[in-house]
Amino acid sequence: MKTVITAAGNNLSAAFDKRFGRAAWFCVYDHANGALVFEKNDFADAQGGAGTKVSELMVEWGVGKVISGDFGPKAKDLLDRFKVQMVVVEEDATVETLLERIKKS
Amino acid sequence: MARPRRLRKIVAPPRFKGYRPHGHQGLTGKPVELLYEEYEALKLADYDGLDHQAASQLMGVSRPTFARIYQSVRKKLALALVETRPLVAVYGNAWMDKSWFVCNSCKARYSVPEGVDGSRCALCGSSSVELIEP
Numbered sequence: 001m002k003t004v005i006t007a008a009g010n011n012l013s014a015a016f017d018k019r020f021g022r023a024a025w026f027c028v029y030d031h032a033n034g035a036l037v038f039e040k041n042d043f044a045d046a047q048g049g050a051g052t053k054v055s056e057l058m059v060e061w062g063v064g065k066v067i068s069g070d071f072g073p074k075a076k077d078l079l080d081r082f083k084v085q086m087v088v089v090e091e092d093a094t095v096e097t098l099l100e101r102i103k104k105s
Numbered sequence: 106m107a108r109p110r111r112l113r114k115i116v117a118p119p120r121f122k123g124y125r126p127h128g129h130q131g132l133t134g135k136p137v138e139l140l141y142e143e144y145e146a147l148k149l150a151d152y153d154g155l156d157h158q159a160a161s162q163l164m165g166v167s168r169p170t171f172a173r174i175y176q177s178v179r180k181k182l183a184l185a186l187v188e189t190r191p192l193v194a195v196y197g198n199a200w201m202d203k204s205w206f207v208c209n210s211c212k213a214r215y216s217v218p219e220g221v222d223g224s225r226c227a228l229c230g231s232s233s234v235e236l237i238e239p
Contacts, residue, residue: 065227067213080203083218087227090212098228101211105230 001064003029005098010038012096016089018069021051027095028061029102036099051075058084067098111224112236113142113174114165115199123193124185134190140197143178150175165222200236209233 006023008015017023022044028037043050043057051071055078058066065085079086089098118141126133142164149160161171185192200206200223207214208226210233217223225232 067228080216080218083220085218085221085227086216088214089228101229105226105228 001031002062003031003065003067003102004058004061004063005029005095006066006068007038007095010040012094012099014095016067016069016093016095016098018090020066020068020071020075021054022046023054023068027099028063029099049074052078055079055082055084058082065102067102110198111166111170112198112200113145114163114223115141115145115201116163117145117148118199118201119144119194121194123191125191126185126189129189131189134188136191136193137181137185138195139178139181139192140195141199142174142197143181144194145199146171146174147178147182165224205237206234207237209235 005027006017006020007025007027008017008023010025014025017025023041024044026039026041028039029035041054043053046053052074055075058079059082063084065087066079067087067089069089071079071086071088076086119139123136145164146160149155149163150157155163157168157171157175161168164171166174184190200217202217202219204223205214205216206223206226208229208231210231211226211229213226213228214237215227224234226234
């Protein structure tokens with residue numbers, strides 16, 4: 001299973017981005033082999049429908065869990081339908097701290 | 106303090122708020138509270154015809170616990186019929202596909218899609234979680 005954390009930058013010390021569809025980067029962690037990849041969000045500056053497009057992207061990547069600060073209604077509906085778990089975190093954190101937390105659990 | 110009840114997974118809540126006897130003589134008794142999980146147990150075992158083992162796995166509880174819920178719903182239905190008491194559906198200790206949980210230790214909120222265990226926090230793995238009322 002893969003977990004995605006929305007990030008403001010493309011490294012571990014970057015801040016956690018609380019937007020889902022318009023997050024700058026996605027930190028993709030693969031639980032099976034521990035691989036960590038940062039993917040740029042091409043829809044960050046899209047005119048509209050960023051949440052929908054990013055949700056589709058998550059399904060394409062085979063992501064099982066998304067950690068972000070907030071999900072729009074359309075993104076929520078889509079992720080619900082594709083059985084992707086949503087995790088809402090409201091505290092300010094870096095990608096690294098969140099990643100440590102899911103690795104430990 | 107007694108251990109809190111593990112929440113039972115409900116696939117579909119009852120589509121009624123209650124039932125009332127009609128055509129009877131004399132007073133109607135106090136309503137019998139039918140919990141969502143009891144309705145679900147009755148549906149899985151008697152309507153869908155599942156055995157208790159399969160039904161308990163669907164609801165995320167052990168087989169003996171399922172048997173207790175099932176026993177309780179039989180008792181309540183019989184009570185309502187014999188004593189001409191109305192039935193009311195109440196929420197009970199249940200969670201559904203659309204439910205969200207909040208973690209008491211890291212304050213994260215998370216959804217629980219099908220096939221995912223909701224009793225542990227999706228972020229920190231803590232088992233101290235609470236259901237957010239739907």
